[in-house]
Amino acid sequence: MSQLVQIHAQMIRNHLSQDPFGVSKLIEFCALSEYGNLHYAHRLFDQIPEPNTFTWNTIIRGYASSSFPRQSLHLFIQMLKSSTYPNLYTFPFVIKACTHLVAFEEGRQVHGMVLKKGADNDVFLINGLIHLYASCGKIDAARKLFDCSCKRDLVSWNSILCGYTNCGLMEQAKTLFEEMMERDVVSWNVMINGYAKLGDIEKARELFNMMPTRNVESWNIMISAYAKCGLLESSKKLFDEMPERNVVSWSGIITAYAQEGQPTKALVVFDEMRRAQMKPNCRTIVSVLSSCAQLGALDQGKGIHIYVNQSKIKVDSIIGTALIDMYAKCGCVKNAVRIFDKLESRDVFAWTAMIGGLALNGHGKKALELFGEMEGAGVKPNAVTFVGVLCACSHCGLVEMAWHYFNTMKTVYGISPQIEHYGCMVDVLGRAGRLEEAMSFLKSSPAKVDAILWGTILGACWIHRDVKLGENVGDLLFRLEPNDSGIHVLLSNIYARVGRWDDARKVRLLMESKSLRKNPACSAIEVHGLLVMPEYTAQHLSPYSGKQSLILMPKGIPNS
Numbered sequence: 001m002s003q004l005v006q007i008h009a010q011m012i013r014n015h016l017s018q019d020p021f022g023v024s025k026l027i028e029f030c031a032l033s034e035y036g037n038l039h040y041a042h043r044l045f046d047q048i049p050e051p052n053t054f055t056w057n058t059i060i061r062g063y064a065s066s067s068f069p070r071q072s073l074h075l076f077i078q079m080l081k082s083s084t085y086p087n088l089y090t091f092p093f094v095i096k097a098c099t100h101l102v103a104f105e106e107g108r109q110v111h112g113m114v115l116k117k118g119a120d121n122d123v124f125l126i127n128g129l130i131h132l133y134a135s136c137g138k139i140d141a142a143r144k145l146f147d148c149s150c151k152r153d154l155v156s157w158n159s160i161l162c163g164y165t166n167c168g169l170m171e172q173a174k175t176l177f178e179e180m181m182e183r184d185v186v187s188w189n190v191m192i193n194g195y196a197k198l199g200d201i202e203k204a205r206e207l208f209n210m211m212p213t214r215n216v217e218s219w220n221i222m223i224s225a226y227a228k229c230g231l232l233e234s235s236k237k238l239f240d241e242m243p244e245r246n247v248v249s250w251s252g253i254i255t256a257y258a259q260e261g262q263p264t265k266a267l268v269v270f271d272e273m274r275r276a277q278m279k280p281n282c283r284t285i286v287s288v289l290s291s292c293a294q295l296g297a298l299d300q301g302k303g304i305h306i307y308v309n310q311s312k313i314k315v316d317s318i319i320g321t322a323l324i325d326m327y328a329k330c331g332c333v334k335n336a337v338r339i340f341d342k343l344e345s346r347d348v349f350a351w352t353a354m355i356g357g358l359a360l361n362g363h364g365k366k367a368l369e370l371f372g373e374m375e376g377a378g379v380k381p382n383a384v385t386f387v388g389v390l391c392a393c394s395h396c397g398l399v400e401m402a403w404h405y406f407n408t409m410k411t412v413y414g415i416s417p418q419i420e421h422y423g424c425m426v427d428v429l430g431r432a433g434r435l436e437e438a439m440s441f442l443k444s445s446p447a448k449v450d451a452i453l454w455g456t457i458l459g460a461c462w463i464h465r466d467v468k469l470g471e472n473v474g475d476l477l478f479r480l481e482p483n484d485s486g487i488h489v490l491l492s493n494i495y496a497r498v499g500r501w502d503d504a505r506k507v508r509l510l511m512e513s514k515s516l517r518k519n520p521a522c523s524a525i526e527v528h529g530l531l532v533m534p535e536y537t538a539q540h541l542s543p544y545s546g547k548q549s550l551i552l553m554p555k556g557i558p559n560s
Helices: 002-013 020-032 038-046 053-064 069-081 090-101 104-116 123-135 139-148 154-166 170-179 185-197 201-210 216-228 232-241 247-259 263-275 282-295 298-310 317-329 333-342 348-360 364-376 383-396 399-411 419-431 435-444 451-464 467-480 485-497 501-513
Strands: 525-527 530-534 550-554
Touching: 002 020, 020 038, 020 053, 038 053, 053 069, 053 090, 069 090, 090 104, 090 123, 104 123, 123 139, 123 154, 139 154, 154 170, 154 185, 170 185, 185 201, 185 216, 201 216, 216 232, 216 247, 232 247, 247 263, 247 282, 263 282, 282 298, 282 317, 298 317, 317 333, 317 348, 333 348, 348 364, 348 383, 364 383, 383 399, 383 419, 399 419, 419 435, 419 451, 435 451, 435 467, 451 467, 451 485, 467 485, 485 501
Parallel strands: none
Antiparallel strands: 525 530, 530 550
């Protein structure tokens, strides 16, 4: 772009800025190249008094393939109002924009224009329309268009096949797949992905094994399918067997580990990815930051942040939210606030991460002030936002304000309270010593009360030395979770806190009779830039212990 701007400056100095051919080439680079700038292309386009059809098509195509497809439709409407009429190359780009927007009605209108233009036999246009209708869930309309088409190619078959699988109609998809005279790797991938989405891993693997040829996407689909079913070992085994990998392959397995609560393994695979000289994408960065947040690995998180800056990766709301979450969970609130303040646009997730981060680190009042700013900015909170708000109220002991926000969820924002919100309210009331009110609240709640909520009450009984209520809740929990060692320990501690040592000893003996042991706690720390944590795997056994080992992971990014 820097070189193109210089060329544009030379064109202006030499009075060539109105040359249709030269300007159209400038716009083409800016709108279509991965190194271009769509905003710059639009500014150039606006300076042309009478753009020709090629220039209109270029700018429409650029927006259709971007994150702003609606702008493509706006430009198409402007084109219709101008003296330039669209040609056969215009419609595919407009149809693509409609597909991205899932804009069924607009797509039908474009279809009508195609019919008036007499281009209903153009196989490229028909394929685009089939894909549009299928993406909008109008599979019957897509099938009707497919059946009426006198010209079908492999793309036509794959488009309708993809429509069936996206709608979960695997029986119809299977029938169509068997009717296909010709299949390519895309056809097989569509079917495998369809079964994978429904969680039918056996049929997906059966088709995968039958494939005459596979590409990287075939392997990626199966890796993702195993991961979604929680079969991470099978997913990693397949990953290790891949003949070649791309960034999607690496990101898929890293994300799977991060989302399944195995952040250490996610960071190990990320380290392998870097050694393989594979450049991470946005999804990889977010998953690795999430893993650092789970482990509290601040130095590694900072290393990822340095890599993002040095690689000139734009810190948008997605990466920004991940950075805020990482810094907040690692206790570095100032850095989290700094990232939040620098964000050009803040969506509900960025606001939620910052509010939750402040609440987590004991800055309850600041969290509530930020929530007020969020409402003032016109950003609608979601259910997770209110979890952070209620946690902030809990840490500050603001019981009445917590009730206000709990009621506001439903009355103002139409968000039905979930089990997490009930847990927050129980925690608020329990910390404030209003245990009877907490009990009444739980009994009257429409949500199914689980052992975790009753355990919160039991914890509050320990804080406020309420033995009678603690015994009642303890008996209830023994029926719900008879083999939970934590319940036994907590009830024993309640007795011990008020000096009832015989009762405390009885609970401990009850634990021994059930062969229950309290799960030992473990921590991850960073020593000289290395993440040190216990790991129960044979492959990393320490010579100092037969059970636990230390995994040492380098901080930061190599060559950064």
